[in-house]
Amino acid sequence: MPGVMFDTVAVLGLGLIGGSFALEVQQKKLVNRVIGYDSSKAHCESAEQLGLADQAFTEWNDHLSQASLVVIAVPVRAVVSVMETLHPWLSSETIVTDVGSVKGPIVQLMKERYHRLCFVGGHPIAGAETFGPQSARMGLFDGKNFILTPTTNTNLKALEKIKQLWSAIGSTVHEMSANQHDLIFGKVSHLPHLLAYATVEAIGEGDSPEILGFFGAGLKDFSRIAASSPEMWADIFLENQANLLNSLQDFSQILDEMRKAICEEDRTTLVKLLSRSKQLRDEWISSRV
Amino acid sequence: MPGVMFDTVAVLGLGLIGGSFALEVQQKKLVNRVIGYDSSKAHCESAEQLGLADQAFTEWNDHLSQASLVVIAVPVRAVVSVMETLHPWLSSETIVTDVGSVKGPIVQLMKERYHRLCFVGGHPIAGAETFGPQSARMGLFDGKNFILTPTTNTNLKALEKIKQLWSAIGSTVHEMSANQHDLIFGKVSHLPHLLAYATVEAIGEGDSPEILGFFGAGLKDFSRIAASSPEMWADIFLENQANLLNSLQDFSQILDEMRKAICEEDRTTLVKLLSRSKQLRDEWISSRV
Secondary structure, three states: OOOOOEEEEEEEOOOHHHHHHHHHHHHOOOEEEEEEEOOOHHHHHHHHHOOOOOEEEOOOOOHHHHOOEEEEOOOHHHHHHHHHHHHHHOOOOOEEEEOOOOOHHHHHHHHHHOOOOEEEOEEEOOOOOOOOHHHOOOOOOOOOEEEEOOOOOOOHHHHHHHHHHHHHHOOEEEEOOHHHHHHHHHHHHHHHHHHHHHHHHHHHOOOOHHHHHHOOHHHHHHHHHHHOOHHHHHHHHHHOHHHHHHHHHHHHHHHHHHHHHHHOOOHHHHHHHHHHHHHHHHHHHHOOO | OOOOOEEEEEEEOOOHHHHHHHHHHHHOOOEEEEEEEOOOHHHHHHHHHOOOOOEEEOOOOHHHHHOOEEEEOOOHHHHHHHHHHHHHHOOOOOEEEEOOOOOHHHHHHHHHHOOOOEEEOEEEOOOOOOOOHHHOOOOOOOOOEEEEOOOOOOOHHHHHHHHHHHHHHOOEEEEOOHHHHHHHHHHHHHHHHHHHHHHHHHHHOOOOHHHHHHOOHHHHHHHHHHHOOHHHHHHHHHHOHHHHHHHHHHHHHHHHHHHHHHHOOOHHHHHHHHHHHHHHHHHHHHOOO
């Protein structure tokens, strides 16, 4: 165990990710003190009761200037307005990091407007369909991937500390550019989430709802992701618009080839198309990260 | 435990489903003897070695006429040709059942050409991406749904016996018409499987295969189903063509509305569309079969 890495950490946004992060760093004794901030008074009260933070506030205050680490865990679309009021409270010594699912816009924002701050972009590949402080729990990041998206301007000491912090929490840390991150996650996460929402609606429309009970085991998790926060996912889809629309176009083209083969009862083509997917999937499994 | 329900059972097709069924009825002592048939000599040898069947053959033979239960567990597209050569071996006393994922065509076939036989259509809602006799295992059907699709011509005693058999194996048995079954499973199983194949291909095309390693937990099972047998799924898609194409059209329409909202950065519409899915999914969960 690396011991105490930061004296005071400020967690902005006390939802599933921010709250679980706060729990981990306290219980693993990686920090001395957690100060929480959330625009919802109810969230602040829950966070204090649940022990996610020593104190939690709805407005920025002097405690912020005592934080040596600030973790932005607000919804991705709120980051621009949060930074506008937050930045005067922070010194250039404070390490600022985030947990957003889309990295390009925040990395760009910090580079253009807040380059005096010591920022390192991050994304824990973990989640659940639950939200709010009540959903925070230990172990959420355990054995999961964590992506850091440094730029040529990133302070290397800060990068190293954030890397060590998430490793100590139990995640496997990877580094890549923000653009590479958004391209990959547009494909492996944002596209399938969009498809899950559309599938559940296509299945449910005009039917008695009990038919979902017949979902096979392999599809239960797929339907589960359509129960995630619609606001959060709308924001992710909009923030990663270009990559998502590109992946969606590739998907629609392939799906249309399959549809045509089914329509024309062309079994040879259909088997060829499905076999290509199986082969790709088998290759992926054998080269698992 | 109901004790021995059938003396000799013949299992046609010694793959994952046929093989696992054979294991269950033997180990639970629901039958005295299992005779297996499979067009592959290697499958027959494995089945005997693995104890799935007392004896296994590549050609129909006199053992068939001793079976009081015949279970057709061949790929759905092979049923027509199997029945053509099989039916002279069977008496009108023998109960014939199947495990196919599409029920309309076989129920129709049995009604039109083989109405002298005592047929009950069935479908265990269980599976895996593995296949062949080696993949057979105990517990595959445990706690899973099993759908029976009787018609007005179905022998009620035979229906009752098949129901008791699958209950004894550990499944929860439901009854519905073949058309209702194919409509529901076109939506909750065949459509999502088709989408999984298309998604995996859309993600994998032109990329280094390691990016699937970043698939989140909720999507691992979704990608897993794209590793199922392409031939088997091509046949299921083609057998349930009309229902699948209808569901696909509903899906494409909804996906296109979502795409448009993302394209036009219309957050209000996007949140509304995603919320509708979440609501449907939440209703389903609370009315789970």
